[in-house]
Amino acid sequence: MVKTKYYKLDKEIRKDIEPLFISAFPREERPPVDYFFSSFDNNEINNLYGFYDKNDFIGFSSVIIYKDICYIFFLAVEEEYRNQGYGTKILNELKKLYKDYILLLCYEYLDKEHPEYEIRKKREQFYLKNGFKKNPLITNEFGVVYQTAYIGNRKITFKEYQEIFKYGFGEYALKHLKEVKTYKAKCDYCFTEFEYIETSIDHRPWKRNGFVRCPNCGKEIKHQK
Helix, strand or coil, rough: CCCEEEEECCCCHHHHHHHHHHHHCCCCHHCCCCHHHHCCCCHHHHHEEEEEEECCEEEEEEEECCEEEEEEEEEEEHHCCCCHHHHHHHHHHHHHHCCEEEEEEECCCCCCCCCHHHHHHHHHHHHHHHHCEEEEEEEECCCEEEEEEECCCCCCCCHHHHHHHHHHHHHHCCEEEEEEEEEEEEEECCCCCCEEEEEEEEEECEEEEEEEECCCCCCEEECCC
């Protein structure tokens, strides 16, 4: 059985959370450590939880509460406890704590050209297996492209996402948040239908509108604005 500890009531759990926070997330995907922990002091919007199996620390999660939305900003499991069902147990605890809220999270957008594509694909499959549905919203946050996903009775708009960022991190963060446009295409060669995002569009002098490559056959497909 997973035991939940609340950081605002037990600051001692920082010693468990901090090393995992640093090791589990690349520098470009996390705020400075002291800033991260200070964001939970005297703040009703941001919450931080440590999760334990008996006395063993297994992971943590931080959330931002905005109106009827619970945004799961970080979630990580200690390496020695991964692939043992603890990630699902942590999500189940969050589902209980915020059963009256729409749950929202994001993960790195799946790009087949990325060297960690298989890892990211497994991450997406994990969230979908645990009841999350893809939200149409794709974002660029501090230069990293994310897919959003949710559990609840409605999808989340970019305007709401902006408000979550503003309330959780302040006006400064909004300067580094952008909505990423998505497009649909059909390959002229193998007839595969697929979606792509604006950052996937390549440009050449002889193809001024840009092009993308079919994920199935690799042929160049003209971008249609």
